[in-house]
Amino acid sequence: MRVIAVALPSMLLAGPLAAADLPLIPSFTEETTTAGVDSIYSGDWEYMVGGGAAVFDCSGDGFPDLFLAGGEGKAGFWRNASARGGQLRFEKTESGLELDHVTGAYPLDIDSDGIMDLVLLRVGENLVMRGEGQCRFTPANSAWGFDGGDAWSTALAATWEKGNSWPTIAIGNYIDRTQDAFPWGSCTANWLHRPNVGGTGFAPPVALEPSYCALSMLFTDWNLSGTPSLRVSNDREYYKGGQEQMWKVLPGQPPVLYTKDEGWKYLRIWGMGIASADVTGDGYPDYFLASMADNKLQTLATPLKEGEPVPGFADVAFARGATAHRPYTGGDVRPSTAWHAQFEDVNNDGWPDLFVAKGNVSDMPDFARNDPNNLMLMDDQGKFHEVGDKAGVASMAVSRGGALADLNLDGLIDLVVVNRHSPAQIWRNTTIGAGHWLGLKPVQAGANPDAVGGWVEVRTGDRVQRRELTAGGGHASGVTGWWHAGLGPVDQAEVRVIWPDGVAGDWEQVAADTLYVIDRDKGAQEWTP
């Protein structure tokens, strides 16, 4: 079932972009040393990619907890001990997640028991870690029939295919790590873990071939068909004959790549991270693809052909000022290397902003060594403005994964970034004068309790913000919990959820600056810690 109910703000339609006022520049205060988070993503060649963060609530107190990959060293878990609106405070807690060789992690309630589980990407065997409650986790590969394989895993995306009570998990794999002298062209197969037919747990994984060294994957309903496809962003450094990919994943059928004949456009980049948001306001998700010197912001190239979207995308990064191709501060003029990317409204003006983690791969002389992270604010004309230095997040550390989430539940999006060979950093958003906001958490009974694959819609006046509820993307990093929406000056809004099965909930009036659990059966319910 397809549900499209989108008002199109005229200022965001195609055409020349008019000048706009600079959005409110947010203020971030680094609290790395006081927040209690002490983690380094370490390791040599096999850890030059990865370095993920997972943000999710496993304690049940509503505050997002934190897991950080450690690479060659041990990963760590930090329980959120922040007071609402206060400084960020985390307590390192034994969780069962203290494992080595972890490159990234994504939260996902795999068994739909209402307790968050975690998928760990590793150099070696991947692990599904079952949440036992109170932030304790145990390996569940055997119990759930999950074949963790033995690869250099670097990407994940998950969805619940129609009719299934267990998720489908796509895992992206990188180079054959035994080929150290001639690794080029040795990309190993990506895997699609589908549920056992009619039962619990997973069937043996299917190879998603051809595979081209994936560094990010995202199940996304790019055409609003109700069935997400799998976008895969691939690292051209290592593949031969490869390109960016999008798989049709239809229930009960083998995955099939979209083709040139269908409209898919050949693109070869150093694909490292996928972020999605409806940037253009046309209701369809747009995609930022992190790369090296050549980041892409993609919108549908031909929005509709005979009433249907065509699976081809046009790059509008240059036109919209979102190229982020070179350091904007610090004096290093060489091109940038982009990794984790994520859209969030960091100043609550109602427009999605874009954070990009940056950092040299490792002694690549063609690329900047002092490569500041980007924070690009989108204005009401759809143009992006770099403010990373002014906002206080222009770290020169060698960054990889990260996460943007409201860590102290004050309505302002905070930031955590994982760095290679140096401590992870954490910033509290301390913006004065930010707009109003909402924090929304859809829940439904039965399978897929967090409504992965659904949409949250927020209506203010004639404008509807749409947000796809995804599991995957970024760079080895995943966030779940409260989905954030900035409202600008508006102090109330209407919200509804398009549930993963396509059923649209009712529009409900809600007050700004409030957290709501949107229960499929009970509707929106205000939540306080």
Add this chain to the structure above:
Amino acid sequence: MDPSRRDVLLAGLALQVAAFLPRSARAEAERPSPEEVMATWYRLVLELVRHTPTYSPPVASRAFAYLGISVYEALAQGKAPMVSLAGQLHSLKPVPAAVDPLAECDEAVLLHSVFADAVRIFFSNTGPTGQRAMKAMTDRLGAKVAAGLSPEVVERSAAQGRAVVDHIVAWSQDDGGAVIENMGFPLDYEPSRDPGHWRPTSTIAQQQAPLLPNWGTNRPFAMPSPTACTLPPPPAYSEEKGTEFYAEALEVYETVRNLTPEQTAIARFWSDDPMLSTTPPGHWNQIALEQLEIENAPARRRAEVMARLGITVADAFIACWQSKYEYDLVRPVTYIKKVIDKTWEPLLITPPFPEYPSGHSTQSGAAARVLTAIWGNNFAFTDTSHEDDGLPSRSYPSFWAAADEAGISRLYGGIHFRSAIDRGLEQGRCVGAFAVALKMGAQA
């Protein structure tokens, strides 16, 4: 591909792979020959070029030239009938003589030493994986070539190799191409806004300035000067129907709109995009390396062929870039969108620098001139360069047939006008003659 040639190639690759067998298996393998050392290192070099952003075609051509010269000069020391290139190439002085010319020197160790040093320096911009691969190659192949030799012979041979590379590196530093910043894209360059001049053709921010605008002033190798093979101007710019310029643009437009599968295959085969292939210079290196492997050529012949080819292709890029920035001509995509059809798109990605002449054509003409001098006018061959990328091999009755196809591929791809191709090939033929005239003497 001809099965017999394929077999020979596979045999050669098997020998290369043997260098990376586990320690126990390697102990049983024979010490690699000088020819195997060369083939193995060139295989790595082609990967480094492909996977290192610095290596745009001009920059790659320079690195290939210095590598080829280093190898040739190391083998040519006092080895008549080989003749040193010192005094024949601009500013190149004789390489230092061996400390003891009569002492035993092992050619495989010598070559490994030359490659290990020259590749480390001339391909230094490669990233962590390339650095790791270079180290693995240096260590493992180094151990293998040294097996069974006395430490004195190994050190003497390696030292001789290092001395040659030091000499070539010192010579290379002031040629104008030693330092590449921002991958060759100037940070402050204002393209002309006059009609007919180059304008940026992509939305990649870095490419709003053209690639290496000063490359045409570099010191050539065998060519007397960057303007030794200068070209007449392209057809006069005009947006009027019926003019020669309009007609050439219309030809590109119509050709791309009506491409046959064969024309599309040709355009893709010669596309040779930087960072997605071994680049155009690397492609011609692959062609030559394949033929040398098939004929099981001795090391000295391999060294001469690769040096001559490297020299002429590097000169070709200097000559071509001199002309490109002299004329600063607009690309077809800019003209056609403005004058003929704003919705038109070329098949290939338009390279970020002026149009006239075609770099593919100039360097292919030079390469064909040199390789024809080596293998003859009607030397039929099959090019398997892109099989790893899923492109089928292509066969040619001669090197000139391949060069002509490389040239016209750019018109099929929608990125060059015909004059740039025809005159580029002429320019390449002119450039190639200088490398052919070098006295080297190892081929006999």
